[in-house]
Amino acid sequence: MDTAHVRDVDPAVADALAGERDRQEQTLAMIASENHVSEAVLEAQGSVLTNKYAEGYPGSRYYAGCEYADEVEELAIERATELWGADHVNVQPHSGTQANQAVYYAVLEPGDKILSLDLTHGGHLSHGHPANFTGQIYDVEQYEVDPDTGYIDYDGLRAAAESFDPDIIVSGYSAYPRTVEWDRIQAAADAVDAYHLADIAHITGLVAAGVHPSPVGIADFVTGSTHKTIRAGRGGIVMCDEAFADDIDKAVFPGGQGGPLMHNIAGKAVGFKEALEPEFEAYTEQVVANANTLAETLQDHGLSLVSGGTDNHLVLADLRDSHPDLPGGDAEDALAAANIVLNGNTVPGETRSPFNPSGIRAGTAGLTTRGFDEEATAEVGDLIYRVVDNVESDDVIYEVGERVAELCEEYPLYE
Template sequence: MDYDQVRETDPAVADALEGELERQERTLAMIASENHASEAVLAAQGSVLTNKYAEGYPESRYYAGCEYADDVEQLAIDRATELWGAEHVNVQPHSGTQANQAVYFAMLDPGDKILSLDLTHGGHLSHGHPANFVGQLYDVEQYEVDPETGTIDYEGLRDLAESFDPDIVVSGYSAYPREVEWDRIQAAADAVDAYHLADMAHITGLVAAGVHDSPVGIADFVTGSTHKTIRAGRGGIVMCGDEHADAIDKAVFPGGQGGPLMHNIAGKAVGFGEALDPEFQAYAEQVVENAQALGDRLADHGLSLVSGGTDTHLVLVDLRESHPDLSGGDAEDALAAANIVLNGNTVPGETRSAFDPSGIRAGTAGITTRGFGVEAVEEVADLIYRVVDDHDSEDVIYEVGERVEELCDAHPIYE
């Protein structure tokens, strides 16, 4: 992969792109929301569709010259329908947050009530945090995980729903390591005549491969990102039943955005096609197996895992018991210096703050794409622990960084 054409026009941008490529190749991407798209997806996203406006939907555009844009978007829709089995799919949202926005815009009025998981317990900004437009436009109440088990208290959620009487209940999370019982959340929503939005942003690929239960056909609306565990073009997606199709489409366009990013939709189409290959199921299974191996090994070192383990692509470590003087932010910085890139993260019962949290979150989607198996992941867990346990040691950070680079050389992203 090279950026020679960029360099001819803009050497400064070429320097940054080449630097980023080198950074990705020599570090381990373990931020749970990151992955490595294929060169085919990258090529589609950098294609001539960058030049094309295509406001509207296939066969119903507001501009001429959209015949090939129609072909690409319909391919993305058809492949998404096959992957997830939804009656209606909209592939135009620019992000998972805009996908959620479309559902709110379609089904709620300002001041209506949303019940969602608290951010510090694994929720997402777009589910109702006051810094986000959702928390500013709607009346938001938030549920929490059980502080002892780190898992969703479904009975408590239902009790809260009955007392708060929301218009929509949101499930699906950004830092929750266990399978979600979508039907129990649907039952809580049904009990108060509320809609149910399942945001599967982090687990789109796991659901597509059948290694995580699907909310499609259970929840009224399903949203997601298309670039995390699914490895397609960067953006979002909304799925629903036919009865809500028109409302969702109008909420996406013209309600929330103008012309779709057709080059990103091309990347989505290519990535969805890759996910339909039987090899993708093996990949998704390995992602989960690797995450479980990572969690088990970290636990063997004495680190505390929220919920005691994982069913998904991520582990959430609570540092307060094993390393009470180490914040997640400081652990993140030390690990980054050792070429392991993950993020500090809040944990249930957080006693610090979102800017200086008590935990770290690590995902295995990216390193699995690189070809890491259980044995390599266990070594990565050992390296993570070395840094966490001796985060002030420049020698340890240097030694771990050197070993990480050796692992990266053995598992290149783009050969």
């Protein structure tokens, strides 16, 4: 990616961009919410569309000169509709959180009730955490995973819904490694006459490719991020039945945003086109296969995994059994020193601070984009455990870092 003009104007920013490119190329990105987009998506997101205000929607803008902005947004909508099969798609949200905000704004009033998964059990901030706007504007109660299995307690969810009588139930998660049974959550929503919002931010690409069941056509609203497993332009998306189309569009603009980021929507359009190619299904299948290999490898080394494995792109390890004195944040720091980048994460029954919790979360979407297969992913699992088991050994961290450097060279990011 050429940054010659940036260097001419602002060498300090150019240095930071070059450093970030080097960091990405020389580390293994295993944060489950991250991925690597193609150079085509990067070009689209850095295009002249960043100059264009396009408040409104295609064919109904508040500014002149939007003919090409309309064309790009219409392409993004058409491709999203084909990928996920929704009646109506809004591609303007700046993030998955703002997509969720649009749904709440469209159908809830302040003080209405949200039932969602507890953050420490795999939920998300925008589903009702008190630090987020949702926890401050709405009345929130939360369900949990089964403490013995690590799976969503669907019966407990149903009981919580019947007791709490929510206005909306939120499904879809940020640290849940298993297949979601959307129909069971929908049945709980139907039983109490609540809306159902399915947030597929992490599994957007897996759903698009059919390697995870889709909530489209089951839930009233489906939201997601467009830069995780789908590898498109950074941002969010809302999908819904045609009956809610006007309410959702008004909630996005002017309800929650002004001008859309048309350069990001261009990146979404390009990424969605890539996801419609046959190669994308093979990619997502490999993501899941690699995640299973990673899970098996870590378990073979004695790490406890929440739910005992994975059905999607991520694994969540609870370190309290195997390494009771090692917080996840400390493990994260040691792994980062070896150029393996993942994150410390809360686990069900969390006893530590969320800033240095008891687990680590790792995803395989980024590795798979680089071309890693099961054999290479198994080796990464071995390297992760070696660091986790020797966090205070500079020699081990150095040796693992050397092997990571070889893997990064063997599986280059941008050639």
